[in-house]
Amino acid sequence: GQTADGLVQLFIVQDGPWFGTAEELLSLQQKVHNYVGFAADGQLGQQYPETVGSPRQIVIRSHGSEPDARSMQVLDQLAERLPSYGGSLVVESVEA
Numbered sequence: 754g755q756t757a758d759g760l761v762q763l764f765i766v767q768d769g770p771w772f773g774t775a776e777e778l779l780s781l782q783q784k785v786h787n788y789v790g791f792a793a794d795g796q797l798g799q800q801y802p803e804t805v806g807s808p809r810q811i812v813i814r815s816h817g818s819e820p821d822a823r824s825m826q827v828l829d830q831l832a833e834r835l836p837s838y839g840g841s842l843v844v845e846s847v848e849a
Contacts, residue, residue: 761797761804763788767815773823781824785811785831789838809840816847 754762765784771777788811791797798805813820813828820828825844832842 755804755807759807761792761801761807761809762812763792763809764812764814767813767820768817770818771815771821771824773821778824778827781813782827782831785835785842789835789840792840793838811835811840811842813842813844814847815844819846820844 754764756762765781765788767781792809797809828842828844835842
């Protein structure tokens with residue numbers, strides 16, 4: 754989606770509880786990397802020309818539970834790296 758002020762938001766939804774397993778964290782990292790690649794290599798702009806030049810944000814939307822400590826550590830590391838790729842990452846918790 755794109756907010757009224759032009760921020761392009763790409764959503765990753767976590768519907769269940771966070772367990773912080775290696776498999777879960779690898780899957781999460783892969784999803785983030787896929788979105789970064791989608792935006793960085795121009796595919797996002799090709800499919801949605803109105804987003805070209807707009808700031809990008811990956812939103813981890815967690816339904817019903819907060820990320821566990823291990824997951825949060827990985828998310829923090831990803832958030833630190835994303836500005837160098839022209840984006841940002843936020844985590845938002847939503848009541849189930």
